[in-house]
Amino acid sequence: MLTDERHDVIRGLLLSDGRVVANELAARFGVSEDTVRRDLRELAKAGYCRRVHGGALAPAPVALPISARVEKDADAKTRLAAEAVKLLQPRHTVFIDAGSTNYAIARAIPRNMELTVITNAPAIAAALADHEHVTIIMLGGIYNGELGSVGGNTTVEAVEAIYADLVFLGTCAIDLTFGVSALDAVEAEVKRAMVMQSRALVVAATADKLGLAAPFRVARPEALTHLVVEGDADPDLLADFATQGTTVHHAR
Structure with missing residues (x-):
């Protein structure tokens, strides 16, 4: 050949x-x-x-501005969010990382649920601003308008002072071998801190993010506690994740 x-x-x-x-x-x-x-x-x-x-x-995906990501696959993200919030329990302390799917998750939190939410994304804090039973802790740091999040040493130090029941982690790439990864080194550092300071790691992802790897690893595949996916996601890939200990949830 x-x-x-x-x-x-x-x-x-x-x-x-x-x-x-x-x-x-x-x-x-x-x-x-x-x-x-x-x-x-x-x-x-x-x-x-x-x-x-x-x-x-495969090549790492290209990051889109947060305004464009919110509109992309909006219906799919709404379904993923509806499934993801089923993992919440009253009085949980939760990290909600930046990201368009996580924005949908914030909006899907039941209005009668009491939670403490820590976030590095102003848009997520704003989405929860009128939620009567959610206490919002907004992390400080250097704001990145393209990512829609804050980052840097100040952010990481604030995360390290908190321990959460779970983290909803935003990501552009999830690979069975490389794990969860990010395109930006500063962003990845904050994400790693959130994972380290959480009892469980949850990723809700559209199908286009599965099987990809970005340059900066956030978490190894075996660290992924829950993976929330669309119904048409590759069943063989999902079976491999399940073999590694991840609980797979299918959005309807």
Whole structure:
């Protein structure tokens, strides 16, 4: 098989599966692993993949401004939010991280539920402002308008002074091997702190975020306590997450 033909096959696998494994490609193509690694280096240089130990992952997604993310897949996020809030119990202390799906979760919190919510996102605080039974703790820090959140050392230090029952974590990428990841290093640091300071980690994600990896790891896959997904998410991928101990919830 010619180099260009191998590259076409690899790009197709990255598009369909989100990942490739070097030794599997070598066996498939009948070439050495060194040849496959060279193929992956060339594809990574061209922006078609991101190399990791043993293979490669699909390129990291591009971050959209928060205003655009709120409108994107709004119906799906509403369904995910309705399922995610079932994990809440009265008088829980909860981190709600920045993100458009988490914004939908904040809006879906039952009006009669008493909670303490800690957030790094002004939009989420505003969404809960008229909720009579929610105590809002707004974290300080340096505001990033594109992400719609605050970050930096001040934010991390504030998070480390709190312990929560669970965290609703926003993410652009969830991968079975790499885990939960983020595009921005400062954002990832705050997210990691929230995970460390929470009894349970919850991620509600649209299908386009599954099988992807962004540059900065937030949590390993085995740290994911609950994964809330759409009904059409890849069942094989979800089964693998469940094998690692994650409870998978399907939005209706």
